[in-house]
Amino acid sequence: AQTVTQSQPEMSVQEAETVTLSCTYDTSENNYYLFWYKQPPSRQMILVIRQEAYKQQNATENRFSVNFQKAAKSFSLKISDSQLGDTAMYFCAFMGLNSGGSNYKLTFGKGTLLTVNP
């Protein structure tokens, strides 16, 4: 079974600064995706970024980027130029891609509550 660990329950950052959220995971699979989802107070689950395990290049989406270290099973999220609207709970998630498809589901970490201060 896969596990996802987010060791920072809460973090804060000043507006316009950069912050990094940590995530580690454990799996015996070689083929998988990793995700970061954002959940603002409305509770909507919003996809932030996706990383395919077979890709060496780190994924980037505007101000959001990841540092994917496959051997270390580490997947951190960097938010640059933080904005007030980035205040939310952030969840790291794992999805397996075995050939049978039985692991096509998301396993989530406990989340990190990020507060961006003005």
Added chain:
Amino acid sequence: DARVTQTPRHKVTEMGQEVTMRCQPILGHNTVFWYRQTMMQGLELLAYFRNRAPLDDSGMPKDRFSAEMPDATLATLKIQPSEPRDSAVYFCASGIEGNTIYFGEGSWLTVV
């Protein structure tokens, strides 16, 4: 803009009552998930379906919860009888196998 649609968005009910939550997945998505979010347990997978067939419901309390997919455009999650510990946000999500999973806005359930 394709989205997963859930109803009701909010529900307050008395203990012992039946609760039914409905979900319309994104058209063309063949896998539908039900997740529950609580402060204590975080996001838990309750059940999921592929091509309308149940794949895994091991995360769901069998005595009071049931999940069905009567057709490709409707998934239901039923709680009977409801208990205060069932109070949570219930998310439906859908995807095509091997691709990104998209979430609905959630159904906020309060059982008093």
